[in-house]
Amino acid sequence: MAIEVFNRREIKYMLTDDDKDALLSIIGEYMDADSFNKGGKTYSICNLYLDTSSDELIRKSLEKPEFKEKIRLRSYGIVKPTDKVFLESKKKFGGVVNKRRTNCILQDAYEYFERGTVSTNRLGTDGKPVRMNQQVMREIDYIMHLYNLKPKVFISYERLAFFEKDNSDFRLTIDTNIQTRRTDLRLDTAAYGDQLLQSGQWLMEAKAFKAFPLWFVRFLSSRRIFQVSFSKYGMEYRKYRELNKSKVPHQVL
Numbered sequence: 001m002a003i004e005v006f007n008r009r010e011i012k013y014m015l016t017d018d019d020k021d022a023l024l025s026i027i028g029e030y031m032d033a034d035s036f037n038k039g040g041k042t043y044s045i046c047n048l049y050l051d052t053s054s055d056e057l058i059r060k061s062l063e064k065p066e067f068k069e070k071i072r073l074r075s076y077g078i079v080k081p082t083d084k085v086f087l088e089s090k091k092k093f094g095g096v097v098n099k100r101r102t103n104c105i106l107q108d109a110y111e112y113f114e115r116g117t118v119s120t121n122r123l124g125t126d127g128k129p130v131r132m133n134q135q136v137m138r139e140i141d142y143i144m145h146l147y148n149l150k151p152k153v154f155i156s157y158e159r160l161a162f163f164e165k166d167n168s169d170f171r172l173t174i175d176t177n178i179q180t181r182r183t184d185l186r187l188d189t190a191a192y193g194d195q196l197l198q199s200g201q202w203l204m205e206a207k208a209f210k211a212f213p214l215w216f217v218r219f220l221s222s223r224r225i226f227q228v229s230f231s232k233y234g235m236e237y238r239k240y241r242e243l244n245k246s247k248v249p250h251q252v253l
């Protein structure tokens with residue numbers, strides 16, 4: 001069963017190809033690769049981020065408030081309308097991220113975004129029931145109706161993911177080929193869009209509720225890799241606003 005509730009700190013770092021290769025050369029001693037990383041290859045994640053007609057959630061987030069929240073729909077790779085996806089809420093307060101998610105069928109999620117109601121306990125492509133977490137769904141539904149959220153941005157990327165051996169608290173994700181678009185907002189179409197990173201860049205996130213392990217801290221120090229402030233949706237919005245200065249109202253960010 002997929003974990004539906006997460007509480008953790010998430011610290012981000014920007015890596016070069018050389019940094020990434022150096023990390024991968026030692027990581028097998030301390031961490032296991034995610035089951036999706038078959039043969040050491042990346043796997044694809046696609047997201048629809050929801051927001052108001054005036055992009056209120058991302059504008060507030062970029063002001064770096066003590067509390068912020070977002071809603072997104074996530075799939076692993078390109079899926080069919082009858083496949084399982086994940087509807088997620090992500091909140092951050094005091095530096096700690098709380099993520100809550102529930103299964104649903106993609107076509108049901110589309111209908112929910114249009115009509116405000118969602119079918120539950122449907123059969124997936126494999127013929128097995130896709131049961132929603134009703135408590136999580138009620139929390140997401142409250143935020144959806146409070147802000148009148150709709151899909152606004154598609155963001156996809158290729159990911160390497162690792163879990164520390166015998167310690168599920170510490171996780172590393174390394175993303176590249178981050179693509180964004182504000183049209184064709186579906187998860188059952190091809191992953192394409194504008195590139196968010198330069199060639200040879202990788203966005204790494206270290207995720208844990210407790211302290212990071214000593215080997216990882218030493219690696220960062222030896223490579224002189226420092227924490228960065230980077231939000232995929234936030235960077236997309238900044239670029240979108242820059243390209244549409246005459247159309248997007250100025251906001252103090």
